[in-house]
Amino acid sequence: MIKAEIIAVGSELLSPFRIDTNSLYLTRSLEERGIRITAKSVVGDDLKQIAHAFSIAFDRSDVILCTGGLGPTVDDLTRDALAEYLGVPLILNESVLQKIERRFAERNIRMPEINRKQAMVPQGAIPLENHLGTAPGIFMETHGKQVFLLPGVPFEMEPMWEKYGLPLLRTGEPFQRQVFRIAMMPESKVDEMLQPVTQTLKETEYTILASPAEIEIHLLAPHHARAELMEASSNIRRILGNRIFAEELVKLEEVVARLLRGFNQTVSVAESCTGGLLGHRLTQIPGSSHYFERGVIVYSNASKNQLLQIPYELIEQHGAVSAPIAVTMAEQIRFLSRSDYGIGITGIAGPDGGTPQKPVGLVYVALADLHVTRVEKYHFPQDRERIKFMAPQDALNLLRLRLIE
Amino acid sequence: MIKAEIIAVGSELLSPFRIDTNSLYLTRSLEERGIRITAKSVVGDDLKQIAHAFSIAFDRSDVILCTGGLGPTVDDLTRDALAEYLGVPLILNESVLQKIERRFAERNIRMPEINRKQAMVPQGAIPLENHLGTAPGIFMETHGKQVFLLPGVPFEMEPMWEKYGLPLLRTGEPFQRQVFRIAMMPESKVDEMLQPVTQTLKETEYTILASPAEIEIHLLAPHHARAELMEASSNIRRILGNRIFAEELVKLEEVVARLLRGFNQTVSVAESCTGGLLGHRLTQIPGSSHYFERGVIVYSNASKNQLLQIPYELIEQHGAVSAPIAVTMAEQIRFLSRSDYGIGITGIAGPDGGTPQKPVGLVYVALADLHVTRVEKYHFPQDRERIKFMAPQDALNLLRLRLIE
Numbered sequence: 001m002i003k004a005e006i007i008a009v010g011s012e013l014l015s016p017f018r019i020d021t022n023s024l025y026l027t028r029s030l031e032e033r034g035i036r037i038t039a040k041s042v043v044g045d046d047l048k049q050i051a052h053a054f055s056i057a058f059d060r061s062d063v064i065l066c067t068g069g070l071g072p073t074v075d076d077l078t079r080d081a082l083a084e085y086l087g088v089p090l091i092l093n094e095s096v097l098q099k100i101e102r103r104f105a106e107r108n109i110r111m112p113e114i115n116r117k118q119a120m121v122p123q124g125a126i127p128l129e130n131h132l133g134t135a136p137g138i139f140m141e142t143h144g145k146q147v148f149l150l151p152g153v154p155f156e157m158e159p160m161w162e163k164y165g166l167p168l169l170r171t172g173e174p175f176q177r178q179v180f181r182i183a184m185m186p187e188s189k190v191d192e193m194l195q196p197v198t199q200t201l202k203e204t205e206y207t208i209l210a211s212p213a214e215i216e217i218h219l220l221a222p223h224h225a226r227a228e229l230m231e232a233s234s235n236i237r238r239i240l241g242n243r244i245f246a247e248e249l250v251k252l253e254e255v256v257a258r259l260l261r262g263f264n265q266t267v268s269v270a271e272s273c274t275g276g277l278l279g280h281r282l283t284q285i286p287g288s289s290h291y292f293e294r295g296v297i298v299y300s301n302a303s304k305n306q307l308l309q310i311p312y313e314l315i316e317q318h319g320a321v322s323a324p325i326a327v328t329m330a331e332q333i334r335f336l337s338r339s340d341y342g343i344g345i346t347g348i349a350g351p352d353g354g355t356p357q358k359p360v361g362l363v364y365v366a367l368a369d370l371h372v373t374r375v376e377k378y379h380f381p382q383d384r385e386r387i388k389f390m391a392p393q394d395a396l397n398l399l400r401l402r403l404i405e
Numbered sequence: 406m407i408k409a410e411i412i413a414v415g416s417e418l419l420s421p422f423r424i425d426t427n428s429l430y431l432t433r434s435l436e437e438r439g440i441r442i443t444a445k446s447v448v449g450d451d452l453k454q455i456a457h458a459f460s461i462a463f464d465r466s467d468v469i470l471c472t473g474g475l476g477p478t479v480d481d482l483t484r485d486a487l488a489e490y491l492g493v494p495l496i497l498n499e500s501v502l503q504k505i506e507r508r509f510a511e512r513n514i515r516m517p518e519i520n521r522k523q524a525m526v527p528q529g530a531i532p533l534e535n536h537l538g539t540a541p542g543i544f545m546e547t548h549g550k551q552v553f554l555l556p557g558v559p560f561e562m563e564p565m566w567e568k569y570g571l572p573l574l575r576t577g578e579p580f581q582r583q584v585f586r587i588a589m590m591p592e593s594k595v596d597e598m599l600q601p602v603t604q605t606l607k608e609t610e611y612t613i614l615a616s617p618a619e620i621e622i623h624l625l626a627p628h629h630a631r632a633e634l635m636e637a638s639s640n641i642r643r644i645l646g647n648r649i650f651a652e653e654l655v656k657l658e659e660v661v662a663r664l665l666r667g668f669n670q671t672v673s674v675a676e677s678c679t680g681g682l683l684g685h686r687l688t689q690i691p692g693s694s695h696y697f698e699r700g701v702i703v704y705s706n707a708s709k710n711q712l713l714q715i716p717y718e719l720i721e722q723h724g725a726v727s728a729p730i731a732v733t734m735a736e737q738i739r740f741l742s743r744s745d746y747g748i749g750i751t752g753i754a755g756p757d758g759g760t761p762q763k764p765v766g767l768v769y770v771a772l773a774d775l776h777v778t779r780v781e782k783y784h785f786p787q788d789r790e791r792i793k794f795m796a797p798q799d800a801l802n803l804l805r806l807r808l809i810e
Contacts, residue, residue, distance in 0.1 A: 014442045016433035017614055017623075019424060028421035037419045039454065042445040049444065049465075056461060060454075209422055218422075269702075275688025276681025279702040283680025286756050286789060294708030297674075297684040297700030299693075303742065307699065307712060337708065351691050384691060 002172045003038045004030055005061035007053045009069035009078050010152055011044040022067045022154055029161065034172025034222065035063060045069060050081035058085075058145055063169070068152030070135035072114040078149055079138065083122040086142060090120040096127045100134050128164040132156045139168050146170060173222045178233045180217040181246040183397040184390075190215050190240070197235045204229050212386055213393040214252070245400060252396045253281045259403040260291035267399065268337035269295040270308055270329035272320065273347040273363065278392035293337045298329070308332040319358065321346050323375045326364035330375075334368045341402070342368040343395045347378075349387045363391045367398045374398065407577045408443045409435055410466035412458045414474035414483050415557055416449040427472045427555075427562055434566065439577025439627060440468060450474060455486035463490075463550055468574070473557030475540035477519040483554055484543065488527040491547060495525040501532045505539050533569040537561045544573050551575060578627045583638045585622040586651040588802040589795075595620050595645070602640045609634050617791055618798040619657070650805060657801045658686045664808040665696035672804065673742035674700040675713055675734035677725065678752040678768065683797035698742045703734070713737040724763065726751050728780045731769035735780075739773045746807070747773040748800045752783075754792045768796045772803045779803065 006027070008020035020042055027037045038061065043049040050069065057064045069078030083090045097119035104111040118135055121127050128137030128148075133156040138149040148165050150157045182190060187210035191198075194217070198206045203225035207218040217236065221229035237244065245255050260267060269278050279295035282288060298304040301315050310328050318324045326344045334342025347363030354360035360382045366375040378394065380387045411432070413425035425447055432442045443466065448454040455474065462469045474483030488495045502524035509516040523540055526532050533542030533553075538561040543554040553570050555562045587595060592615035596603075599622070603611045608630035612623040622641065626634035642649065650660050665672060674683050684700035687693060703709040706720050715733050723729045731749045739747025752768030759765035766787045771780040783799065785792045 014432065014445065015612070016429050016436060017612070019426065019429060021424065024421050024424060027419065031421060038449060038451075039458075040419065040447040044443060046443075052465070053444075060457070207420070207422070271681070271684075273688075274685070275693070275697070276676070276684025276700055276702065279676075279681025280679070280685050280793070283678075283702075283704070283754075284790070284793070288680070289704055289758070292680070293705050294712065295681055295700075295702030295704070296712065297681065297688075297702070299688070299700070300698050300742075303699035306741065307701065336711065337705075349688075353694075385689070388685070388689070 002035045002063060002170070003061045004035045004063035004065065005039045005041075005057045006037060007050075007057060007064065007066040008040070008042045008152070009045065009050055009053075009066060010042075011046075011075075013042045013068070014044050020067070022150075022152065022157055025154065025158060026065055026067075026161065029166070030063075030065075030169075031220065032175050032177060033166075033169065034174050035169075045075040045077055047077045047081050047084065050077055051085040054082055054085040054147075058143060062145055064145060064147045065150065066148065067150045067157055070118065070137070070149060070151050072112070072118050072134065076117070079117075079120055079122065082125075082138070082140070082147065082149065086122065086140075088123040091123050092116070093119050093121045093127055096121065096136050099129070099136070103134055126168075128160055130156055130160055132159060137164065139165065173224065175220050175222055176226055176229055178219040178229060179247060179249060180236060180240070180244050181250075181252075182215040182217070182240060182243050183245050183252050183400075184213055184394055185215060185243060187215055190217070193239055194236060197232050197239065201232060202228060204232055213390045242401060242404060245397070251281075251284075252393065252400065254285055256282070256396050256400050256403070257285040257288065257291060259400060261287065263403065265340040265403075266291050266293050266337075267341040267343065268293045268333045268339040269343045269345075269395075270333040271295065271297050271345050272299060272304075272329075273349040274345050274388050274391050275299070277388055278343065278345060278395055281392055281396065293339045294333075296333060304329070308336070321348055321358055321362060321364065323364050323366075323377065326366035327368070327373050327375050330366035330368035331373055340369060341399060343399065344368070345391050345395060347380075347387065347391060349384050350382055351384060361387055363387065363394075365391055365395050365398065367395070367402060369402065374402075407440045407468060407575070408466045409440045409468035409470065410444045410446075410462045411442060412455075412462060412469065412471040413445070413447045413557070414450065414455055414458075414471060415447075416451075416480075418447045418473070419449050425472070427557070427559055430559065430563060431470055431472075431566065434571065435468075435470075435574075436625065437580050437582060438571075438574065439579055440574075450480040450482055452482045452486050452489065455482055456490040459487055459490040459552075463548060467550055469550060469552045470555065471553065472555045472562055475523065475542070475554060475556050477517070477523050477539065481522070481540075484522075484525055484527065487543070487545070487552065487554065491527065493528040496528055497521070498524050498526045498532055501526065501541050504534070504541070508539055531573075533565055535561055535565055537564060542569065544570065578629065580625050580627055581631055581634055583624040583634060584652055584654060585641060585645070585649050586654075586657075587620040587622070587645060587648050588650050588657050588805075589618055589799055590620055590648060592620055595622070598644055599641060602637050602644065606637060607633060609637055618795045647806060647809060650802070656686075656689075657798065657805065659690055661687070661801050661805050661808070662690040662693065662696060664805065666692065668808065670745040670808075671696050671698050671742075672746040672748065673698045673738045673744040674748045674750075674800075675738040676700065676702050676750045677704060677709075677734075678754040679750050679793050679796050680704070682793055683748065683750060683800055686797055686801065698744045699738075701738060709734070713741070726753055726763055726767060726769065728769050728771075728782065731771040732773070732778050732780050735771035735773035736778055745774060746804060748804065749773070750796050750800060752785075752792065752796060754789050755787055756789060766792055768792065768799075770796055770800050770803060772800070772807060774807065779807075
């Protein structure tokens with residue numbers, strides 16, 4: 001197995017405010033090429049510490065990826081540290097220098113003297129081009145190890161890695177990944193349902209990731225076990241059926257948006273406890289004006305009456321948080337907006353306002369179309385943010401299921 | 406200077422999906438006590454690798470904090486790795502064992518045999534109690550170093566650290582921190598305005614952190630330089646004045662909510678391009694029904710006409726994205742909802758729908774009260790998500806400034 005290690009350089013990554021996230025991107029890129037990350041480390045802008053990190057990495061890993069510390073300032077020491085650790089000199093690379101000078105010239109700026117430093121390359125190393133910044137990367141193959149120095153800015157690092165780093169990487173057997181996304185099911189339930197599939201896997205790695213009201217399943221298999229991956233995938237499709245809302249990393253609202261646009265249909269929403277979050281999610285997708293007509297956030301009873309023409313008597317009779325009110329909200333917003341679908345959400349987000357009969361977390365979600373109105377009653381966990389997130393998630397999922405019926 | 410190092414143990418932290426965030430919390434806690442983190446590392450659930458991480462840490466740091474790998478499964482190897490590195494045996498701690506057994510007994514479950522492992526403590530170490538899980542922590546002082554083993558679950562780790570870890574920590578001179586939060590100003594502008602203050606700082610560390618439409622300033626000073634910190638703080642207050650919306654880590658909507666409740670006033674909103682996000686943010690705060698009356702998401706012209714009684718002629722005359730429409734939205738929602746304040750937002754979130762006269766990113770934000778309506782015109786950067794975030798941020802800030810006038 002090829003072992004890789006990531007070193008993130010930068011004192012800000014040792015502060016309480018910033019964290020290295022480049023390594024997630026790189027880990028994913030390497031895993032798909034059959035290389036596993038076996039260690040990660042973070043060190044500050046300190047020559048000795050960076051050189052020490054290189055010595056540890058050369059000791060235990062085959063591939064070393066280092067991000068950050070390639071800028072022009074005195075704090076940028078990654079090049080120097082690598083050269084120092086390897087005992088090789090830094091040599092001015094004329095072609096790199098010209099590229100940096102040209103970058104400045106294009107903006108009608110004279111290159112500051114300090115930027116010369118970025119053209120210094122450890123003897124024996126190959127510079128990697130940077131189309132989006134001045135800091136070139138560096139590749140070096142030495143002592144049987146592959147070393148990549150990359151910029152710390154993700155926006156510069158990622159394209160450089162894709163274009164110039166990856167082609168140089170000695171890869172293992174490539175891996176193939178399959179993703180499934182599922183809404184509104186608990187992790188334990190999904191895990192249990194999939195056990196007949198996942199417990200027989202031999203070479204395919206199964207990961208289940210839970211975030212609120214959303215489960216993500218990853219299967220990862222080496223190329224030679226593709227058949228196993230494909231069989232497992234089709235079994236998962238059979239077991240979970242339309243509970244799977246996507247097989248790629250898209251959000252639920254994006255799937256709903258595609259379906260609505262595909263059918264040339266529209267939706268409007270009437271929200272109470274969710275305060276506009278459903279409208280916000282539906283309008284996060286470019287082109288949302290094609291399918292989203294309007295929304296009302298009817299927090300007070302007066303607003304339910306005036307914006308949706310819901311009689312005060314009906315509210316008094318059932319209470320604002322009730323199935324009949326959710327149904328009427330959905331039907332009225334659909335009717336008044338002349339949309340194909342209407343959604344109504346009413347509930348108690350807390351922390352106050354709950355009663356024994358109607359506790360915090362009680363939410364009704366209704367979906368109306370021309371023919372029928374469905375309403376679901378939920379008792380979500382008693383956490384305001386989560387209640388606000390889960391109710392729109394449920395509404396989107398109901399709409400999705402209705403659209404694919 | 407006391408040097409500290411954090412080791413995060415767990416194979417999931419080497420996957421493309423999970424990242425160590427415990428270290429941010431610990432870094433902050435240590436910094437306030439005069440201890441700086443000089444390195445961080447992540448290793449998988451592998452005895453040799455964890456032991457190797459300890460050997461590196463003992464080599465270069467005075468305080469070693471290690472999170473994760475304290476559970477009962479075969480994958481939980483942190484205790485074993487520390488004992489192996491130090492060459493000491495693991496000894497069953499009867500008192501810890503009793504506590505774990507009691508935890509299970511309280512839930513009427515017999516303790517599984519594997520959990521005995523969690524009562525094993527390296528010779529010479531002190532167990533740290535865990536009120537929220539079975540995994541006790543471990544403290545050890547050896548070779549002049551302080552070592553803390555803590556659980557990986559933040560929910561268990563943080564209280565254990567506060568209650569049992571911190572009191573054992575040999576601290577340096579404590580630090581004092583001052584925070585300022587500022588909305589709707591560019592980082593470079595804030596930084597420039599503060600230069601007269603920040604450039605004369607001798608012992609106080611100044612950090613400026615930018616996130617979309619929000620700037621955070623941190624001053625950190627050792628106890629003996631408190632006077633400098635306090636002087637710098639009062640100078641910053643003088644320079645930035647009411648642009649500072651908070652001196653603690655609260656969100657802008659929370660500040661607005663406090664002000665509205667303090668004055669016993671209400672707000673209603675009419676949103677177009679922001680699709681409900683302003684309503685969502687205003688209703689994120691517990692008790693929002695005290696100050697939030699209603700919202701309308703008037704995406705279509707028909708909805709602007711029907712929900713806000715805006716004449717079609719006015720929309721045709723000026724266009725839906727215009728100052729007069731934003732003003733009318735704010736005034737009408739205020740009037741119809743009988744709220745003290747009305748907010749109107751209209752703009753072009755893109756990526757489509759822009760014209761040379763009205764490009765993507767053009768947004769009008771209006772705030773109406775009984776006496777006056779103000780409208781601001783913005784040209785936000787052309788990124789849908791950012792436009793959607795910045796317009797509500799601006800609206801909240803306008804309302805805040807009006808409330809403190």
